[in-house]
Amino acid sequence: MNWNNPDAYPGESEEEYIARKNGESQSATGLMFVISKVFIIALKIFAVFGVFLYTGFLLSQKLLGAEADKPKIWVFTLIFTYFIFCIIYFLKGTIIGLKVNNRKLWILPWAICVIICCFVPAYIVKSLVAGLFNPAERQGIWSIGLSWGAFVLFLLYVYGIYQFKTPNAPKILHWSYALGLKISL
Numbered sequence: 001m002n003w004n005n006p007d008a009y010p011g012e013s014e015e016e017y018i019a020r021k022n023g024e025s026q027s028a029t030g031l032m033f034v035i036s037k038v039f040i041i042a043l044k045i046f047a048v049f050g051v052f053l054y055t056g057f058l059l060s061q062k063l064l065g066a067e068a069d070k071p072k073i074w075v076f077t078l079i080f081t082y083f084i085f086c087i088i089y090f091l092k093g094t095i096i097g098l099k100v101n102n103r104k105l106w107i108l109p110w111a112i113c114v115i116i117c118c119f120v121p122a123y124i125v126k127s128l129v130a131g132l133f134n135p136a137e138r139q140g141i142w143s144i145g146l147s148w149g150a151f152v153l154f155l156l157y158v159y160g161i162y163q164f165k166t167p168n169a170p171k172i173l174h175w176s177y178a179l180g181l182k183i184s185l
Helices: 014-064 070-100 104-131 141-162 171-184
Strands: none
Touching (some): 070 104, 070 171
16 A cells, blocks of 8 residues: 555556546546536526516415415416516517617616616625625625625626617517517507
């Protein structure tokens, strides 16, 4: 047994041991990066769309009552979430239609969409970042700076996802976008 390398295989040379350990280390590092990327993607999806999913969940619970079974609540949650997104993309269609007609009224649906779709999720992210700090340190410059920095960065990130002033919509929501565009033209 090699006392310097207690986990070395029998008959393994020092160079073989170092090469094997480097390979294991690189594999573990790569796995950690993959896991962290998946976690960050899931966190972004939840932060951007979670507000609407939670709103659909609350609506379905309110409509069906406490005695409803869970599969029915989740089906209605998805239906309500879809209709919430239909309303958002309907407003996006009206924004584009009013802007094409050079009517200043486009600012009103744009402001509604930005507040609902961008400010609310960004405020939730700000609260999560502030919650990472000790309650005694939350009034410190680092806590305030990082939480408001996260707010601004996430606000810009979400605004970039929705692109309220560009004429595009997902295929599943295109009908509501087209209806808003048709009404506003």
